[in-house]
Amino acid sequence: MFSDADVAALYDLLNPWNPDRRSDARFYFPLVMAAESVLDVGCGTGAMLKLAREHGHRGRLVGLDPDCAALDRARLRADVEWTEGAAADAGNGAGFELATMTGHAFQNLLTDDELRTSLNAIHGGLRRGGRFAFETRHPQARAWEGWTSSNPDDVVNLVDEAGRALRYWHDVDSVVGDIVTIRGTVAQPDGTVLRVLSENLRFLDVAALNAFLVKAGFEIDAQYGDWDRGPITDDSREIITIACRR
Numbered sequence: 001m002f003s004d005a006d007v008a009a010l011y012d013l014l015n016p017w018n019p020d021r022r023s024d025a026r027f028y029f030p031l032v033m034a035a036e037s038v039l040d041v042g043c044g045t046g047a048m049l050k051l052a053r054e055h056g057h058r059g060r061l062v063g064l065d066p067d068c069a070a071l072d073r074a075r076l077r078a079d080v081e082w083t084e085g086a087a088a089d090a091g092n093g094a095g096f097e098l099a100t101m102t103g104h105a106f107q108n109l110l111t112d113d114e115l116r117t118s119l120n121a122i123h124g125g126l127r128r129g130g131r132f133a134f135e136t137r138h139p140q141a142r143a144w145e146g147w148t149s150s151n152p153d154d155v156v157n158l159v160d161e162a163g164r165a166l167r168y169w170h171d172v173d174s175v176v177g178d179i180v181t182i183r184g185t186v187a188q189p190d191g192t193v194l195r196v197l198s199e200n201l202r203f204l205d206v207a208a209l210n211a212f213l214v215k216a217g218f219e220i221d222a223q224y225g226d227w228d229r230g231p232i233t234d235d236s237r238e239i240i241t242i243a244c245r246r
């Protein structure tokens, strides 16, 4: 009823990557454009790298993601390299100047073991002096409390590429330790459910995050609490990190 390809197309509709309209895109885009080579881990449909190429990036651009349907969509642009795989496959010795994990893709790294393996691989994929830029939602903001159909801001009505009127919302199934299990529901406007998408997200705090980074050999160059590069405070909703391979 609602295929994996439809899900990938819906993602692009819900999350257009536009640096003029999105503060996270505005943060990442200059970093990407300034780097000679970029590995985008968890690139999804590849919007950021596609835009970089479109805007004249001439270096190596590689998108890595385990989701085949998202990658099929990314591959509509052939002048970027698209690789199927998880963060743990992030290419030892590849010598990238910049690695990114945008759109909270980092929160898909769930177990301690997956975090360790993934961070080691990303570290190994960077050249000396190369940087890893990514964000994770700060647990103190409890973002999951807004992910409910009773929150009008979380319910989106839209028309997809195939011309279907759709309604999309989230619900939280459980919060166990720092793992939040959510459900995204794609439905017709009358509520008829077309597809349910389940996902687990990990919410690391600053101390736990930094311990994983340091263990993997990273130094933390900068850490921000918002997209305007403000410090992390008690109100911050994000932990935005630029870590460096020395």
Ligand SMILES: C[S@@+](CC[C@H](N)C(=O)[O-])C[C@H]1O[C@@H](n2cnc3c(N)ncnc32)[C@H](O)[C@@H]1O
Pocket (backbone or CB within 6 Å): 015, 041, 042, 043, 044, 045, 047, 064, 065, 066, 067, 070, 085, 086, 087, 088, 101, 102, 103, 104, 105, 108, 109
């Ligand atoms: C919310 S999307 C973000 C996509 C894109 N980075 C963006 O900013 O729009 C999260 C992506 O992380 C990918 N992902 C899930 N587990 C992953 C893993 N272990 N390693 C790398 N990517 C992963 C998913 O397939 C999905 O494409």
